[in-house]
Amino acid sequence: MPAEPLHLALDRLASGLDPSRLRPVSRQMLAWNARPGAWMRPPQRAALTRWILLRELLPDAPLPEVARALGAQAPPEAPWPDPVFALAMGTGKTLLMASCLLWELLVAAWHPEDPRCARNALVLAPDRTVLDSLLAIRRFDRGRVLPPELRAPLERRLRFHALVEPGETLNTLDGSSFNVIIANVQKVALQSRRLAAPGPFEPAPDERALVANQRLHKLCRLPALAVFVDEAHHSLGRALERDLGLGPPGRLRESIHRLHEARPEGLKVCGNFTGTPYARGQVLPQVVYRHGLAEAVEGGLLKRLRVLSSSAPRGEDFVAWVLADFLAETEGLRPEGLRPKLAFFATGVEELEQVLRPALERALAARGIPLSEVLVNVGDPKLTRGEDLAAFRALDTPGCEKRFILLVNKGREGWDCRSLFGVALHRRPRSRIFVLQAALRCLRAVGEGQARGTAYVSASNAKVLSEELRQAHGLSLPELDVAARPRAPRAAPQRMPPPRTPVASTLQQRPLPDGLRLELRPGAAQVLEQELGGPAARRLAPAPRGPTGWSLYSLSALLAEATRRSPLELERALRRCAPGPEAVLEALEQDPELLWGALVPQLRRL
Secondary structure, three states, X not given: OOOEOHHHHHHHHHHOOOHHHOOHXXXXXXXXXHOOOOOOOHHHHHHHHHHHHHHHHOOOOOHHHHHHHHOEOOXXXXXXXXXXXXXXXXXXXXXXXXXXXXXXXXXXXXXXOOOOOXXXXXXXXXXXXXXXXXXXXXXXOHHHOOOHHHHHHHHOOOEEEEEOOOOOOXXXXXXXXXXXXXXXXXXXXXXXXXXXXXXXXXXXXXXXXXHHHHHHHHHHOOOOEEEEEOOOHHHHOHHHHHHHHHOOOOHHHHHHHHHHHOOOOOOOEEEEEEOOOEEOOEEOOOEEEEEOHHHHHHOOOEOEEEEEEXXXXXXXXXXXXXXXXXXXXXXXXXXXXXXXXXXXXXXXXXXXXHHHHHHHHHHHHHOOXXXXXXXXXXXXXXXXXXXXHHHHHXXXXXXXXXXXXXXXXXXXXOOOOOOEEEEEEEOOOOOHHHHHHHHHHHHEOOOOOOOEEEEEEEHHHHHHHHHHHHHHXXXXXXXXXXXXXXXXXXXXXXXXXXXXXXXXXXXXXXXXXXXXXXXXOOOOOOOOOOOOOHHHOOOOOOOOOOOOOOOHHHHHHHHHHHHXXXXXXXXXXXXXOEOXXXXXXXXXXXXXXXXXXXXXXXXXXX
């Protein structure tokens, strides 16, 4: 009998996780995201918990060893921690990445003594379209996932660097911490294969290679680096077959390997996030958490999908058929005040200009619909101007008049348009994976209740869609249709009451008493020895903690953040406390967990 997948074994392990085994900062972050009215969706919260489980309780155990200890299918060996998180598109992978990234840096801010923490993060996208989506990490309201009492020490130190334009250099300080670099693969991938010169990189033969190697060189000088790869099937899908020994590695994996080798401690972790966790019809063995397309549709996190096929693959009849059905299907719909959108994917610019656009304009004119509602995005500045790109990014705003979007090689991965209710493939199935990616673009949830999106395809595209759906998601169209069938409406979730109007208060915080007595009971954190007994247990124990390096002043500043008291008041109280400031610092040197486990709770009660 074959071993079960690793993500299922970890599901069982996580269900019995005792939160007391986690650091206080981790417990507080998870509790904040589990409170009523929290922002995180259930699969995002479960995936974040899985990240913390692996990074905090099992940081020194390679995934193959964890799998063997749990009796699960073992993934291939990797030189660095290489977990894969598989969440269906539209369920929030990008902001899940942001949450995992923030947890890494949060722990580094509150536990600077722990060598296992990542202190810098690199977020990678496969191309420019997904990079635009990843920039949401920089704009992300971090108060959604971080409790207020933990945010301040991190917010002051965070530095974001977005490598968007070609030729842009990376301007981080060598040896600095709390940098978040967002880039696409081309910005950091190796440009030259001749790497025999002394030092990490050889002088590049051209300017593009020189800039790319400069970025890699700067990244190699950042300590304690974690890498986050979005749409990871680009490096783990077809390239996954190469990484499993079936071919040479791709440029992305080579670049990550160079970052790993360029630092004595290696990469802290390389987190991979994808919506298509299948290769050759099987779930990737590195997957540690999975929330699939069928589960997302069934749970109401995505729209339901309707697939309609036509014998005409393109041309006047195809466009008229699509337009008639779309207008009837979306008549009167205004979710969140947004007009439903329809996207046409053409094979090339010539076909769009000579066939698709004239056919659509004639069909719209016959119905009295103004041509100003048409938007073209093809990457050619003669056809797509700056205002068109601005309108493309603003499709999900109530004032947007654009309703019919014509695309060539745009709008695939990373296109986050929630008001998209229909996609039409005005093309033959030249790229099989493109058929799947385009058809699923209309599934992002919008408004109250569960809406329905429609994919308009030719008969040949319908066959390709069914086959690719099986390969990438382990589903057939009938199985997805069963998951998408409407169910009885669920009770509306209770919403948090609106905040009360602030009222000026004259309450004052009670001053700390003189001769403060602090109880510092030593205690060591326990890990998963009971669940993971046998020869692996010792490897799964936490690494020894180093000295904190705290002084009385730095400790007072840290306690001020946690208790919202004056650091000067805390410094005076610590000098007069029993058993004395030296004893307090020595106790924290021996067991840093006493900071949150004993010292902070006592000061908060005063």
